[in-house]
Amino acid sequence: MSKAEDKKYLKLWEQFRDNTAKATPIDLNETDAQKSKRMATLEANPEAWFKYYFPNHYTSEPAAFHIAATKRVLKNPEWFEVRSWSRECAKTARTRMEVLFLVLTGKKKMVLFVSSTLDNAKRLLLPYKVQFETNQRIINDYGEQQNIGQWEAEEFITKKGAAFRALGAGQSPRGTNNDSIRPDVILVDDIDTDEECRNPDRIKTKVSWLFEALYATRSVSKPLLWIANGNIIAKYCCITEMAKQADKHDIINIRDKNGISTWIAKNTEAFIDRVLSKMPWSAQQKEYYNNPVSEGDIFKDITYGKCPPLKSCDQVVIYSDPSTSNKDRGRNKQASYKSVGVIGSKGRKRYLYWIWLEQTSNAKFVDAMYEAYIYAKALGVDTMRVSIENNSLQDPHYQQVVLPLIYQKSADYGFTLPITEDKRKKPDKFFRIEGTLEPLNRLGNLIFNEKEEKNPHMKRMHDQMISVSEKATVIDGPDMLEGGVWIINNRAIRKNTSYVVAPKNNRKY
Secondary structure, three states, rough: HHHHHHHHHHHHHHHHHHHHHHOOOOOOOHHHHHHHHHHHHHHHHHHHHHHHHHHHHHHHHHOHHHHHHHHHHHHHOOOEEEEEEEEOOOOOHHHHHHHHHHHHOOOOOOOEEOOOHHHHHHHHHHHHHHHHHHHHHHHHHHOOOOOOEEEOEEEOOOOOEEEEEEEOOOOOOOOOOOEEOOOOOOEEOOOOHHHHOOOOOOOOOOOHHHHHHHHHHHOOOOEEEEEEOOOOOOOOOOOHOOOHOOEEEEEEEOOOOOOOOOOOOOOHHHHHHHHHHHHOOHHHHHOOOOOOOOOOOOOOEEEEEEEOOHOOOOEEEEEEEEEOOOOOOOOOOOOEEEEEEEEEHHHHHHHHEEEEEEEOOHHHHHOOOHHHHHHHHHHOOOOOOOEEOOOOOOOHHHHHHHHHHHHHHHHHEEEEEEEEEEEOOOOOHHHHHHHHHHHHHHEEEEEEEEOOOOHHHHHHHHHHHHHOOOOOOOOOOOOHHHHHHHHHHHHHHHOOOOOOOOHHHHHHO
């Protein structure tokens, strides 16, 4: 390490040391018999073991996915798991508790810790080292662990004979063993970097190293536990490639497919709302939803401009999409974005005046529909079409949930929305968006209201538009816009089409 890195490491060590020592007091009056009984009880219940030995990690009751993950790891000595758990879901801390349980109970002996660089691997290995040095409960129950003379930041061996080694990606792991014991635990954490993910060749090289050099350090005759912790930060990265080989790829987002916190004991809805409100939509998707949003294939640029007075438009459509039949591709599903837009047309141009785009409740969705109608009325529009997508998959939800809410809200707003159902049987989402919106956008005829450019809903819409591709998983806003523009286009075609009926005596049959 450089001197600067040494100072950072020392500061981290002091912080971990002090916090760990203070958090793990012991009962000095406990007898040996009492201690043995307590230890046996704790070892039979890993969650209780975690809570006792790591109170500064175990600050919230675990979620179901935590408990399930630990059961998989402790049940299967030979196991390959990739954990793409959102930030704030404790993937690194949970893995640390599991590995220390396996080491202290004698089930594993040689741990390799791998990260994007050696310095990063050392920092991630540091909390393990500090637990052995200063966790009073571990020392009291399992004995002194620090082994003077074999106790470095990069590599150390406990007095009980368990070895740990940090390794940066690309370094040679050959010869790694502990008294002829090859690695029986390989932990891969924070292996991908944004810079490398922009270069597929670098990822390919690193993936080759993971499977050819690193994985090959294992014993053929002894079980290996491989855990890779990392979010999906790019469509092609080390995590996605390891996931293809995994016994289990566990994808946990900050919210589930119903829009509810996946770890409500720690991450409250208010907390999540607060954090996400300060981040661009694209950053939210990468860090908290395992959905890396990059420039798509269709919309490279979005045109913002001054919209004509709404009441001067040829047509005005308020289009709403409850997104209850969202069929996003891939294993990484999350709550759909409900959306409402005010769309106007003038000649060949289509304008997005106002948009509401959010993962939220049905009640708030209906409120947004009313707000869109009030917005249009306030701008002097007397005649408009208010449509809601309601295909065959959505109809039960519309009839049983949305429509009653519309009637219920009518008492609050003083009127009932004049809803028309859009029952069009829609083809694939991507191809609809491409076919309807791409020509408009390419020719400069799809215009987003410049007055709304800083509105968070419009920002989300912008990010979803530029991410549109055949493999994109979240394009609910563009889907809504396509629905409204399709209605405008088809009404315009019918209006401009005239039919000449031949006189009866001139008809030929």
